[in-house]
Amino acid sequence: MTADEIRAHIDPMRHEFAESRSLVLPALKFAQTEKGHLDRDDLAAVADAVGLTSAYVESVASFYDRLYLKPTGKRIVSVCVTLSCLLRGSDELLRRIEEREGLPHGVGTTDDGELTVQEAQCLGYCDRAPCVQVDVDETMGPLSADDVERLLDDLRAGDRPERLWR
Amino acid sequence: MPIKNIVYAQREHGGDLRSLDDYLAAGGYKGLEATLGMSPDDALYQFHRSGLRGRGGAGFPMGRKAGFLPKDSAKPSYVVCNADESEPGTFKDREIMELNPFQLIEGVTIAGFAVGAARGYIYIRGEYEHQARILDEALAAARADGRLGGDIMGSGFEYDITLSRGAGAYICGEETGLLESLEGKRGQPRLKPPFPAVGGLYQSPTLINNVETLSALPPIMTHGADWYAEMGTEKSPGTKIFSVSGHVLKPGNYEIVLGDTTLRELLYDICGGFREGQDFKACWVGGSSVPVLGAEHLDTPLDYESLQEAGTFLGSAGCIVMDTSGCIVRSSLRLAHFYRHESCGKCTPCREGTMWMEKVLQRIVDGGGRMEDLDLLDAMFGRISGRVLCALADGAVAPVQSAVELFRDDFVRAIEKGAPEPEPMMEAPVG
Numbered sequence: 001m002t003a004d005e006i007r008a009h010i011d012p013m014r015h016e017f018a019e020s021r022s023l024v025l026p027a028l029k030f031a032q033t034e035k036g037h038l039d040r041d042d043l044a045a046v047a048d049a050v051g052l053t054s055a056y057v058e059s060v061a062s063f064y065d066r067l068y069l070k071p072t073g074k075r076i077v078s079v080c081v082t083l084s085c086l087l088r089g090s091d092e093l094l095r096r097i098e099e100r101e102g103l104p105h106g107v108g109t110t111d112d113g114e115l116t117v118q119e120a121q122c123l124g125y126c127d128r129a130p131c132v133q134v135d136v137d138e139t140m141g142p143l144s145a146d147d148v149e150r151l152l153d154d155l156r157a158g159d160r161p162e163r164l165w166r
Numbered sequence: 167m168p169i170k171n172i173v174y175a176q177r178e179h180g181g182d183l184r185s186l187d188d189y190l191a192a193g194g195y196k197g198l199e200a201t202l203g204m205s206p207d208d209a210l211y212q213f214h215r216s217g218l219r220g221r222g223g224a225g226f227p228m229g230r231k232a233g234f235l236p237k238d239s240a241k242p243s244y245v246v247c248n249a250d251e252s253e254p255g256t257f258k259d260r261e262i263m264e265l266n267p268f269q270l271i272e273g274v275t276i277a278g279f280a281v282g283a284a285r286g287y288i289y290i291r292g293e294y295e296h297q298a299r300i301l302d303e304a305l306a307a308a309r310a311d312g313r314l315g316g317d318i319m320g321s322g323f324e325y326d327i328t329l330s331r332g333a334g335a336y337i338c339g340e341e342t343g344l345l346e347s348l349e350g351k352r353g354q355p356r357l358k359p360p361f362p363a364v365g366g367l368y369q370s371p372t373l374i375n376n377v378e379t380l381s382a383l384p385p386i387m388t389h390g391a392d393w394y395a396e397m398g399t400e401k402s403p404g405t406k407i408f409s410v411s412g413h414v415l416k417p418g419n420y421e422i423v424l425g426d427t428t429l430r431e432l433l434y435d436i437c438g439g440f441r442e443g444q445d446f447k448a449c450w451v452g453g454s455s456v457p458v459l460g461a462e463h464l465d466t467p468l469d470y471e472s473l474q475e476a477g478t479f480l481g482s483a484g485c486i487v488m489d490t491s492g493c494i495v496r497s498s499l500r501l502a503h504f505y506r507h508e509s510c511g512k513c514t515p516c517r518e519g520t521m522w523m524e525k526v527l528q529r530i531v532d533g534g535g536r537m538e539d540l541d542l543l544d545a546m547f548g549r550i551s552g553r554v555l556c557a558l559a560d561g562a563v564a565p566v567q568s569a570v571e572l573f574r575d576d577f578v579r580a581i582e583k584g585a586p587e588p589e590p591m592m593e594a595p596v597g
């Protein structure tokens with residue numbers, strides 16, 4: 001993404017922060033929506049738009065789980081594995097994904113590059129455990145292993161969203 | 167032990183107060199109206215008098231914290247609402263924001279008036295994008311109706327709220343980690359002092375409170391501090407939402423008067439108890455960062471002081487419950503895994519300690535444990551606590567250390583035979 005596109009996104013919020021550095025997270029999140037991850041050029045564009053160095057921007061980006069510095073699939077599927085979900089069967093979901101997609105422990109990017117499955121820590125939907133989130137769409141649950149299988153099929157068949165908020 | 171609908175107000179109004187009209191019809195914005203009619207100091211006094219304690223985990227008296235902000239600061243002051251909600255087992259803030267967003271917005275506005283803030287921020291975890299969109303809409307509706315912006319409700323008070331989104335990091339729920347993140351940095355906790363009340367966001371005076379804490383302000387200012395303080399016990403006034411999850415039949419958010427209900431009543435009467443053939447085994451009552459309780463504690467009243475006497479903490483009241491089908495060793499491993507993943511890495515004892523704790527527990531679960539591992543764990547607990555910047559490390563030790571103490575036999579059995587395979591998946595929650 002270009003620095004100008006990023007500027008157009010963050011300029012309307014500038015007055016809300018006493019220091020412009022606060023715009024780095026909104027800028028990174030927006031820059032990521034183009035490809036689903038951030039490459040060197042994106043980091044440089046964010047640095048330019050916010051007025052920071054690329055090295056600084058990269059060190060911030062690397063801190064956050066939901067900013068991706070490596071290519072990901074069309075959709076990211078986050079399976080919660082924390083305690084409430086463990087107690088209601090999250091590991092069965094991952095086992096099914098492992099079986100079906102051939103991903104070790106059920107996580108990673110599928111061979112066709114369509115889907116990235118990752119382990120998530122508590123998603124805040126423990127009353128609907130075990131639960132799964134696709135990108136930053138609303139978290140779904142409780143899901144059975146069969147539900148998850150259907151979900152993966154649907155996501156594969158579905159279109160790539162115009163902007164990849166994740 | 168009746169269920170209350172004071173902060174979880176939408177329960178009384180068809181389950182959803184997402185539109186401003188509905189919120190107003192339900193008595194919304196009366197608290198702000200009352201507040202704008204008094205002096206900021208009088209408003210602060212009301213907070214204090216209500217006895218409201220922080221609902222994010224530490225339970226610090228809210229009015230006292232608000233009173234710490236200097237009144238003569240040359241810099242602007244801020245209110246920051248902690249909506250990072252990532253403590254395992256906790257999902258109350260999510261439902262407040264999703265179903266009753268204006269009550270939070272009104273609360274952040276009331277707090278802003280009392281401390282003379284230039285702006286409020288709501289820092290919401292990145293995974294709650296659905297809730298963030300609801301809040302964005304609610305903020306726009308409040309602005310359009312003259313309830314945010316210049317001259318709020320004709321009072322001359324000028325104030326607005328910015329919604330900031332996180333990007334996935336539990337540690338950004340720790341208040342100074344949150345401030346770092348809001349300032350555009352890695353979310354690593356700061357050395358205190360200075361405390362946020364004096365040197366918080368941009369080194370300015372900052373009041374940080376949890377979503378549930380701030381959402382309690384509108385009813386307090388509507389009905390009066392004494393009305394609130396009369397509920398609950400002397401040290402635990404008011405109501406608290408318990409998020410209950412795990413093996414109970416009816417997981418969910420339940421608002422109760424503090425001290426009014428025992429753990430047994432919450433789990434069996436309110437949450438429907440357990441499946442046929444299963445019964446209570448263990449419970450992390452205040453989120454995952456607190457010592458675990460066993461069946462001998464079921465009659466403990468749910469309030470700050472009684473839970474402390476029982477050896478645990480009320481915390482965020484994210485109550486995770488395990489029945490007799492669960493394995494305490496596997497559960498402890500899963501928590502150790504969580505803290506190892508979420509340690510920000512700044513302090514060596516926390517970074518290394520959480521890693522070793524996970525390794526040793528993994529070995530036990532895999533059947534390669536040795537009796538000395540229990541002593542090894544014991545020694546590790548001592549080396550992690552107390553030598554670090556923030557409370558994540560203590561939160562990592564508490565559930566595991568208490569499990570090893572309380573359920574030692576289970577650990578010994580796992581070392582002798584390996585941890586039992588998990589029971590088949592529990593069917594979908596009912597109700």
Ligand SMILES: Cc1cc2nc3c(=O)[nH]c(=O)nc-3n(C[C@H](O)[C@H](O)[C@H](O)COP(=O)(O)O)c2cc1C
Nearest residue numbers: 220221222248250251252339340341375376379557
């Ligand atoms: C590791 C860690 C994570 C925390 N996460 C949260 C959180 O997600 N939400 C929250 O309100 N408080 C959280 N806290 C507590 C905050 O540091 C702080 O005490 C709280 O926001 C103050 O608000 P309150 O007084 O209204 O509870 C966390 C603390 C620690 C040490």
Ligand code: SF4
Nearest residue numbers: 510512513516554556
């Ligand atoms: S105690 Fe752990 S999480 Fe907290 S600052 Fe130190 S390393 Fe980071």
Ligand code: FES
Nearest residue numbers: 080085123125126
């Ligand atoms: S433990 Fe999975 S959503 Fe909380």
